[in-house]
Amino acid sequence: MNPNETLPICIAGNWRLGQGDRYASLYPATGEPIAWLNAASIADVEEAISGADHAFRTSGWAQRKPHERAAVLYRVAQLIRERSEYLAQRQRLDNGKPISETRALVASAAGTFQFFAAACETMEDTITPMRGDNLTMSVYEAMGVVAAITPWNSPIASEAQKMAPALAAGNAVVVKPAEVTPLMALELAKICDEAGVPKGLISVLPGKGSVIGDAITVHPLVRRVSFTGGTSTGKHIAHIAADKMMPVSLELGGKSPTMVFEDADLDHAVAGVLYGIFSSSGESCIAGSRLFVARGIYASFIERLAAGAAALRVGDPADERTQLGPLITPRHRDSIESYVATGVADGGQIRTGGTRPSGELFERGNYYLPTIIEGLTNDQRICQEEIFGPVLVAMPFDNEEDLIAQANDSVYALAAGIWTRDYKKAWRFGRAVQAGNVWINTYKQLSISTPFGGWRDSGLGREKGRLGILQYMEQKSMYWGLNEEPLPWAG
């Protein structure tokens, strides 16, 4: 990577320098710039959206037969796979995740394009039951220009999850990646160009969310926003959407409970809880960040968990064995440290972690050790607010009623984990817990074929699943009159 080079951005298919401020994407493991680019300006946003609207109306993409659009998206999946190692390394540099994780994210992005290509070519409109002398149908149409606004924690996967269904549905897509992780959206746009997505249908506009993201959201030609990010930003976007009468999907934050019962397979539960909170360094909306353990096994379980957390390999994201890489920015690490300090001030005790790792390797990166805090109650601040880092709060529970009340006592309702060998109990809790996604005797397993989303402050709408494509389409009902006689109105 040439540090003197300024990367072009994609404005309605034209690759040129953005007109906003120049900035660098920094490698979180060292703080060094890995690529320079100019952010988009407001004028770039205008050009991208009017260009996208023009391409939507004139390129014929939405009018192509579904299997023809699908063929292009299959090619996107194939190109992602052909370049998978390059993309995984680039994403590692852009956001500091361990290479094993970025490889998985790249594979998931390819799978997402493949899945929505298949959804596109197999999607059916509906003939609805006739209730009069009309043949009645329900069909779907592309919306026009749609926007995808994504966070920094899993770039290529988040962007693919929005771009693939939006393109499959026949739309033009304007992508606003997180300011600090712009590279993967740009790579995907290049691949889409090469695969044959018509010019102008894709724009990638890096820059500050409060400026560029806002300008995209309020734009009258943008017909839908699919947003993944923090709850307060999501609420802000929902207000704008209400004014525009624009549909939105919002994938927001979480503070997900994991419940471990006495009858659980404890080897599996220890491994699952560690993975649930500490993979992705806890920078995950579905992180299992609140742990409830049956009081009878609480002490021994936490002891095993703390030993397991202390043994996790924190280190260089380029090393295949690394389990936790650095956090995204120094500022984000400051916020995590401040949450841990709050937990301690409120009476919490640190069982493991609670500090930065020491040693030369860690001096320049934003590292933080996997941390377990106990001695707090569910109503305290660090048990209620999303920390978005490698910090687990652990609490004992005494009975089922008390447990479900605590698990559901959160503004968030994104995910939950249940560890028990009793399938009836798993069913009871699986139904009673308020969450968009429930894992039973496993955690953080995701599939593109299964809808994903949250309740309450964790969001609105669903992504993924075959019907995910419909989020990017308008539904239209058609009535074909079959009556030989005029309507009675005529006399």
Ligand code: NDP
């Ligand atoms: P933010 O909400 O700060 O940012 C998300 C995206 O929105 C970024 O591209 C950001 O730009 C942009 N943005 C910021 N302000 C505005 C605005 N006013 N209008 C339009 N766009 C805006 O979240 P983070 O980047 O901090 O991501 C972490 C959050 O994302 C966590 O809360 C996490 O739970 C949530 N998340 C949810 C997931 C889910 O599927 N439920 C998955 C992954 C993360 P900029 O980069 O400039 O800030």
